[in-house]
Amino acid sequence: MLEILTADALAPVRHGFFTRKGGASSGIFQGLNCGPGSTDLSEAVAINRARVAAALEVAPEHLQTLHQVHSAKVVTLTAPLENRPHADAMVTATPGLVLGILTADCQPVLFADPAAGVIGAAHAGWRGVKDGVLEATLAAMEALGANRAHTTAVIGPCISQAAYEVGPEFVEAFIDDSPEHARFFAAGKGDRTLFDLPAFGLARLRAAGIGHTEWTHHCTYADPDRFFSYRRTTHLGEADYGRLISVIRL
Known part of the structure; x- marks a missing residue:
């Protein structure tokens, strides 16, 4: 059975942060792997994606995902995509299209301005957030008639600070951008530091x-x-990893 996490703050817009439970994949991909870029069996991925589409009550071809590249590029959808463009966020005001973001530690961020009838979804790893993907998503939503002051964004399951160990070069790159970024880091072991990705995302959205x-x-x-x-997966020395999916629709 599928497990779908939801957020009251996004109501009444239909959405869900799917866990890995309830899928057709096996082995290291056990469960609901929705990543066509993985080395999982393509048939299993197609079954998993069809189950997600059914949960959102749309045909499988209306479930839209991107070829994510850790960019700040946003695509505006008015109809189903023929190919997966290289981008990391989508927005739409078209009912029946399901915007899907694939993640495996990065932040899936779902956006909604229900009054305006505009939604968005973003793949937001540290590079994407640093380069402005969240702000770009809000701007693209506004181009469709949304008001950011009336918009809600919810960050779904992602890596927490306790598990996100980084090196000094990573920290320096952030501090070079702004000394205020020091608040997103905590001391780790040796020269390692712990980065708070969701706090960084929340701060950028609020700003x-x-x-x-x-x-x-x-x-x-x-x-x-x-x-x-x-x-x-990297720490365990596994060959590949599954991708979670987070979705939203009008």
Whole structure:
């Protein structure tokens, strides 16, 4: 059975942060792997994506995902995509299209301005957030008639600070951008530092003037039964990893 996490703040817009439970994949991809870029069996991925589409009550071809590249590029959808463009966020005002974001530690961020009838979804890893993907998503939504002061964004399951160890070069790159970024880091072991990705995402959204934003407080690294994690896979020496999907529709 599928497990779908939701946020009251996004109501009444239909959405869900799917865990790995209830899928057709096996082995290291056990469960609901929705990543066509993985080495999982394409048939299993197609079954998993069809199950997600059915849960949102649309045909499989109306479930839209991107070829994510850790950019700040946003695509505006008015009809189903023929190919997956290289981008990391989508917006639409078209009912019946399901915007889907694939993650395995990065932040899936779902946006909604229900009054304006505009939604968005973003893949927001540290590079994307640093380069402005969240602000770009809000701007693209405004181009469709949304008001950022009336917009809600919810960050779904992602890696937490306790599990996100980085080196000094990573920290320096952030501090060079702004000394205020020091607040997103905590001391780790030796020269390692712990980075708070969801806090960084929340801060950028609030600074952009969003009406409301929150994180679901689920850590992908810490809960292998429910979530895929790129970093956990790397630490275990596994060959590949599954991708979680987070979706929203009008």
